[in-house]
Structure formats: structure tokens, C-alpha cells
Ligand SMILES: Nc1nc2c(ncn2[C@@H]2O[C@H](COP(=O)(O)OP(=O)(O)O)[C@@H](O)[C@H]2O)c(=O)[nH]1
């Protein structure tokens with residue numbers, strides 16, 4: 001963890017501001033240990049798509065279930081974690097997180113990363129522990145902590161800014177971005193189709209479907225090229241989940257037509273569908289799953305963005321800043337105003353896949369992340385949340401090797417590079433010292449390789465190797481298990 | 483080398499795979515070609531440490547330099563780390579440890595011939611500018627190798643500062659301590675002793691040889707027998723000397739280690755942590771008694787997953803916690819024995835001898851726990867330092883005071899003199915043991931709680947009371 005800056009106030013459980021009596025009661029019920037109810041921590045695992053959320057949850061659950069000894073997670077190091085089990089999740093209408101399938105894939109004969117997430121799922125891990133605090137020890141045991149985790153496609157997170165935008169404004173933003181040179185080639189088919197359309201006229205449903213399809217293709221191309229990731233909305237176009245083919249997904253940004261708006265015209269219909277999308281898809285998703293978080297870990301694939309180039313780094317920063325505005329801890333966040341949310345009192349920013357980089361550069365990686373997320377982090381800090389930055393690899397699948405060439409020794413990474421039969425050593429180069437340099441572009445860009453999980457990851461049944469998982473758990477859960 | 487370049491693992495360029503606790507990499511390890519990975523070594527530091535600027539002129543602020551002075555060149559012995567065994571089952575037995583034992587052992591940091599202990603200390607003490615003149619102003623300086631912890635250093639500074647209005651007993655103590663450090667004036671004495679010794683040895687050799695020749699003339703068989711015996715004697719002497727030598731080297735290595743770790747921990751961000759951790763790890767991996775602990779530690783906190791500063795923390799929490807509790811057990815047992823024997827023995831001389839012997843034994847045991855295993859000279863050195871330390875920090879009064887606190891002033895008065903003498907003796911032993919711990923520990927206390935004299939004292943009083951009750955019952 002790079003730095004834990006002093007916080008303005010340490011948020012005590014009972015001092016949290018709750019708007020309504022109901023919320024207050026539920027907060028008290030959740031937080032105070034009593035023989036009748038179990039304290040519950042809703043941990044928000046936040047991250048854009050491919051940032052490593054699913055892998056993080058899988059590794060966390062597996063390592064706690066197998067009672068891996070975490071030297072820097074005090075409860076575990078001191079042997080106070082007595083047992084952990086997966087218990088029925090609180091929301092019975094949600095699919096369960098496919099923990100078993102993921103772990104089977106990772107530990108199988110041909111290890112694979114978990115499949116990419118296409119829908120929302122939930123898991124409850126209950127930890128039984130021996131407290132150190134006298135107050136808790138005076139209570140009859142067992143002492144339990146429920147850890148509620150949800151996994152979702154990262155694409156959906158980007159819908160968050162839509163809640164404050166109306167259709168016309170949003171369309172203007174998207175259209176302006178699409179006309180920039182880097183993106184124009186991908187947007188052309190969609191823009192041309194849009195140009196030929198009478199925006200005030202009545203159209204067949206097939207036209208809507210076709211235009212939505214063209215727009216989706218544009219989004220897909222951008223995502224593949226790591227372009228403009230902050231604006232890949234609506235998220236469900238990329239990852240429809242259960243809504244595939246639903247009319248709330250058949251619209252696209254449209255320039256405002258001149259003259260009077262016809263009520264059944266293309267623009268007006270798209271506006272209605274956009275509003276319906278916000279109301280029935282975006283709002284419930286955030287209300288049900290993000291407004292009640294207690295703590296948050298923000299996963300960022302900074303290395304991936306650095307490999308993709310300066311534009312990708314800029315985009316990543318923009319995306320993080322927009323998305324995290326919603327999570328602003330404290331009563332004044334517009335999201336919490338909307339939904340009477342809770343406060344997030346601890347926020348951990350982690351740069352994932354750190355196993356692609358030698359250990360010696362991890363501190364630098366964490367520092368770069370600190371610069372990248374300065375604004376949201378500063379906000380959180382200002383409102384009294386604890387903030388920390390670190391380099392993380394939820395499942396460490398590489399190993400360090402020293403390679404000597406012409407009298408110099410280089411730190412290299414060895415492991416199974418995707419698509420290759422044999423493990424190889426790989427020289428990743430050096431990260432620059434500051435974000436400004438990274439945004440200027442690195443003259444020796446870290447080549448983009450993807451390491452697969454090695455065979456026999458957990459052959460001793462002692463848990464998965466990791467980098468920094470214990471530090472992150474200590475930061476996120478440590479105080480609750482004392 | 484260009485970023486993005488890849489190598490086959492069979493490539494000869496690959497020197498070492500990092501030690502990895504997860505052990506999932508055995509398959510990978512087998513792919514590495516190197517028969518015995520070449521280790522990368524920086525040369526061990528030069529023998530005399532560079533003089534500390536300012537240390538010679540000032541006296542009272544010397545303790546402040548502890549831990550923050552720029553250190554001598556750093557020895558990173560990476561044998562323990564990079565001498566990774568190529569594949570195979572992860573059975574961490576000493577036998578499986580890096581096979582570099584005979585060859586890869588690094589040079590002792592300071593090669594001190596056992597007999598010339600004092601001379602060497604003089605030679606390595608600071609200020610080449612004033613080589614021979616004894617400098618009385620410098621005398622109360624706690625010798626650098628003695629390494630009192632910061633706390634003790636402060637206590638020391640306090641005592642010297644108030645020097646003016648001090649009680650007679652305390653200044654007597656101080657003088658005793660000063661005498662312990664007053665070695666510079668003995669330089670010529672040392673030369674005398676050494677030359678006399680050398681002369682004696684030369685004469686002895688000559689005499690023995692002529693004796694042997696005479697014996698051969700007298701009887702062949704007797705001559706053979708005598709030369710056999712002589713050979714045996716020479717061999718055993720050689721072994722003894724080399725053992726002593728090694729023990730002293732170990733101790734000076736430990737001191738160096740402690741300086742490294744203190745420097746690393748005292749600075750923010752711990753820039754020296756990498757070297758300090760590597761040195762600590764290598765040192766403890768080398769010894770059979772602690773090798774398994776290090777193996778466990780590496781499994782728990784492999785070096786490619788944890789920063790050196792984190793690993794130092796884990797090392798203290800996991801490895802040193804075990805060693806600390808062993809040391810405390812030894813100290814408690816010894817304190818108890820001394821207290822009981824002193825209480826029940828009728829002869830004062832016997833008490834004194836017994837206590838001295840027990841304390842010496844305890845100090846050696848404590849040192850051995852931390853992997854220092856001092857030889858005879860080493861033990862003497864340690865004993866002297868520990869005594870000096872205790873005297874300098876007013877350890878006697880501390881022992882007495884702690885006891886008073888524990889028992890309540892009035893109670894001490896009511897105890898029989900013998901019993902209170904025993905308890906004081908026991909407390910002093912405990913105090914010596916704690917000082918020995920401080921001397922031998924590779925890291926300063928940071929994440930583990932420093933054992934307190936009062937904790938040990940409390941248990942001591944309980945134990946002594948119980949055993950006396952028992953003996954009374956039996957009577
Ligand atoms: N080497 C390595 N790769 C990782 C790690 N975590 C994630 N990845 C890679 O990132 C990809 C996306 O991870 P995932 O958890 O599915 O991301 P999500 O979309 O945020 O759920 C995986 O398929 C892996 O290739 C890690 O700890 N180490």
C-alpha cells in the first residue's frame with residue numbers, strides 16, 4: 001500500500017449519517033454485533049470491464065475458504081480466522097456467483113481464466129473469527145462477519161453518468177466524440193446511416209434495430225482499441241445480460257432535428273427509450289447494488305492502458321473520474337441523495353495484474369495509480385474516508401527471473417504467455433516515474449502480453465498465490481475482525 | 483535488452499528464478515537450464531568501518547547516531563535467495579538447502595583473530611587522526627559495536643548530562659563502566675602480551691621438536707606415539723581456534739546485520755530494506771537450526787510478492803516471535819534458578835560463583851537462539867558488553883526498582899534479607915538476559931512487543947514464592 005494518508009475523521013460506525021429512520025435502523029442492525037443479527041459488510045468491487053473483478057472475487061473467496069495464511073492480514077496471521085463458509089445469499093432473485101466453476105477452470109488440467117461476466121451475480125461469504133477487542137469478547141460467540149460480494153459486467157458501470165444526462169445532451173457528447181479523427185473510421189457506418197435518416201419521421205422497428213446494431217458495432221470497435229472507454233454507453237449494448245433484444249436496447253444517440261419534434265418521430269422515440277433505459281435498467285442497478293456499499297475496492301488495469309498507449313491512459317482516467325463521482329462518500333453525493341445511500345468509509349485503489357511487472361516496480365505502479373486517481377481519491381479523503389493505493393495481483397501467475405545480458409542483469413517475468421505451449425521469460429521494460437511521462441507515451445512501451453494461470457496453482461490446497469491480497473484485506477476488513 | 487523480448491527458459495542467460503513460496507513453479511523450475519545458478523554477489527564490506535564524522539569530538543550525542551549514520555558498504559549475500567534449487571519437491575530440509583555451503587560462504591565481515599580481540603577493536607575504532615593518544619573525553623562513549631538501543635542510549639545521555647549532582651554510588655557505577663571501555667591505554671600492554679605469547683609459542687615449538695627428536699633416538703615406538711599425540715593436539719587446537727574464529731565472525735556479522743536493519747527501519751520508505759532483508763535471510767538460511775524457519779518464511783512471504791520492508795515486518799512477526807519466546811523462556815528459567823539458589827544457599831561466595839556461571843550460560847544460550855552461537859571469547863565479549871550496558875543504563879537500580887514496585891516497598895522490608903537478595907539477583911539475571919537479547923537480535927523491536935523486566939519479574943516473584951512455600955511445607 002503506497003500511502004495511507006491521515007483521514008480527516010475516522011468514520012465511526014454510529015456517526016454515519018442516515019437520512020431516514022429506516023436506514024438508520026438497518027444501519028445499526030447491520031453494524032452492531034448482537035446475538036440476534038450478524039454484522040454484514042457490503043464490499044463493492046468496482047472496476048471497468050477486464051479490470052480483474054471476477055478474478056479478485058474468486059481468489060479472495062478461495063483463499064479465505066482454504067484458510068490460506070496471509071502474513072499481512074493480521075486476523076489470519078494471528079490464527080484468529082477460525083472458519084469460513086459460503087452461505088445463502090441475501091438476494092434470492094439474483095444468480096449466484098459462479099465461484100465453483102471459476103475455481104475449477106483455474107485449477108483444472110488446462111487452466112483458464114474465468115469467463116467474462118455477462119450478468120449480475122452475488123455471493124455471501126461468512127467468516128467466523130476470534131475477536132481481540134474486549135467488548136466483543138465479552139459477547140457470546142461465535143463471532144461472524146458476512147461479506148457480501150457482487151460481480152457484474154464492468155461495462156454497466158459506465159451507465160452511471162447517464163443518470164444526470166438527458167437524451168439530447170448525451171447525444172451531443174457522443175456525436176462530438178465520434179467525429180474525432182481517432183474514432184471516426186469506426187463510427188462512419190453508423191453516422192452515414194444516421195445522416196440518411198429523416199429524424200422526425202416515423203420508422204419501422206427494423207430501422208431502430210439496424211441503427212442500434214451499427215452503434216453497437218462502433219462501441220465494440222472502440223472497446224477493442226481501448227478508445228474512449230469512458231463513453232462506451234449504454235453499457236448494456238455491449239453486455240446486454242438478460243435484456244438481449246429488448247426494446248429498451250434499440251436506440252442510439254441522435255442529433256436534435258430542426259423544427260418541431262414529431263411525437264412518434266425517430267428522435268422522440270429514441271428519447272423515450274433512453275429514458276426507459278435509465279428508469280428500468282440503470283437506476284435499479286445502482287439503487288440495489290451500489291448505493292448501499294460499506295467499503296469499496298476500485299480495480300484498475302493501469303498496465304493494460306499503459307500498454308495500449310497514451311490515449312488509453314487518458315481515457316481510463318476520464319472513465320474512473322466519471323464513474324467514481326457517483327460513489328462520492330458522504331451525504332452530499334448526488335447518488336446518495338437520490339437513493340439515501342450509505343457512506344463508504346474505506347476506499348482502496350488497486351492496480352491489478354501486478355504480476356506482469358517485477359516486484360521492484362510495484363511501488364511505482366501504485367504511485368502512478370495514485371496520480372491517475374488523484375481526483376476521486378482526494379474527494380473521498382476530503383469527506384473523511386480512508387484511502388489507499390496499491391499494486392495487486394489477485395492470482396499471481398508469474399515468477400521473477402533474472403536475466404543477464406551483456407553484463408547487466410534484467411528483471412524478467414516468467415510464465416505461460418497466452419497462446420504458447422511452453423513457459424517463457426519476458427522482459428516488460430520499465431514504467432516511467434510519473435503519470436505525465438506515461439501520458440506522453442513511453443518510448444519503450446510495455447508489450448502487451450497476457451499471462452495464463454500456470455498449471456497446478458493450488459496443488460497443496462493452501463490457497464492461491466497472490467500479490468498484495470493480504471494487504472488489501474487488512475485494509476478493507478482488518479478493523480471489523482478485531 | 484528491449485522491452486517485450488522473450489526468452490526460452492532453457493536460455494543460458496537466465497540466472498535464477500526467484501524463490502517462490504507457492505511451489506506451483508516446480509514445473510517451471512525444471513525448465514531452467516543452469517546446473518547451479520550463478521549467484522550475484524557484491525563484495526563484502528571492507529574491514530574497518532569508515533569513521534563516523536563528529537563521533538570523536540562529541541560525547542553525549544553519540545547515541546543519536548545509532549541507526550541513522552550512513553552505513554558501510556552493504557553486503558548483499560544473495561546465496562540464500564537465488565541459489566534456488568532447480569525443481570524437485572519442496573522439502574525444506576537443511577540437506578536440501580542451497581548447496582553452496584563450502585564455497586559460497588561469504589567472508590566474515592570483520593576478520594578478527596581471536597586472541598587479538600582488544601587490539602583489533604582499537605584498530606577499528608574511529609579517528610585515524612588521533613591514533614594512539616588515549617582520549618579521556620571519549621571514554622564514556624558506549625562503544626559502537628555495543629549498539630545500545632535508542633532507549634538505552636537516551637538513558638545513558640541522561641545520566642551523563644546530570645553528571646554534576648549525582649550520588650556517589652552512581653558515579654562509581656559510571657566509573658566502572660568507563661573502565662570497561664578504557665582500552666586505548668592498554669595498547670602497549672597488548673603488544674607486550676602478544677609478543678610474549680608469540681615468544682612463548684616459538685620456544686614451545688622448538689622445545690617440543692627437540693624433545694621429539696630425543697624421543698625418537700630413545701625409542702622409535704615412543705617417538706611415533708608422541709608425534710601421533712602431538713599431531714592430535716595440533717589438530718584439536720586448530721579446530722578449537724577455527725571454531726572460535728568462526729564464532730567471532732558470526733557475531734560481527736550479526737552486529738553488521740543489526741546496523742543494516744536499524745538503518746533500513748529508521749528511514750521512511752526503507753530504501754536500505756532490500757539489502758537488509760537479503761542479509762538477514764541469507765544469514766538465517768545458512769544455519770541449520772533456523773533454515774527451516776526461513777524456508778517457512780519464504781513460503782509465507784516470497785520475495786517476488788512482498789516488498790523488502792513488508793518482509794522485514796513478517797520476519798519479525800513470524801520468525802523472531804518464535805526466537806523471542808524461546809529466549810524469554812531461557813531468561814525466566816535462569817532468573818528463577820539464580821533467585822532460588824541465592825535464597826537458600828548459606829555461602830555468599832557460592833552464590834556469586836553460581837550466579838556468574840548461570841548468567842554466562844544464559845547469555846550464551848540466548849545468543850545461540852538468535853543464531854549467533856558465541857565461542858568462549860565471544861561469550862566473554864558479550865558478557866562484558868551486557869554488563870557494561872546494564873551498568874550504563876542503571877540496570878541494577880532498575881532491577882531493584884522494578885522489584886520494589888512489584889512487591890510494594892513495605893513488603894521488601896519485611897522479607898528476609900536472603901530472600902530479597904535472591905530476588906534482586908534473579909531480577910539482575912533477567913535484566914542481563916534482556917540486554918543479551920537486545921545485543922543479539924538481528925532486528926530492533928518494532929512489531930513484536932519488547933519483553934519487559936516487570937513481566938518477567940512478576941512471574942519470578944510468583945515462582946519463587948511458590949517454591950519457597952513448597953519447601954516450607956516439606957519441612
Ligand atoms: N496474470 C494475471 N492476469 C489477471 C489477473 N487478474 C485478472 N487477469 C486477467 O484479466 C482478465 C480479466 O479478468 P476478469 O476478472 O474477468 O475481469 P472483470 O471483467 O473485471 O471481471 C483475465 O481474463 C486475466 O487474463 C491476475 O491477477 N494476474
Ligand SMILES: [Mg+2]
Nearest residue numbers: 053054116117
Ligand atoms: Mg468479470
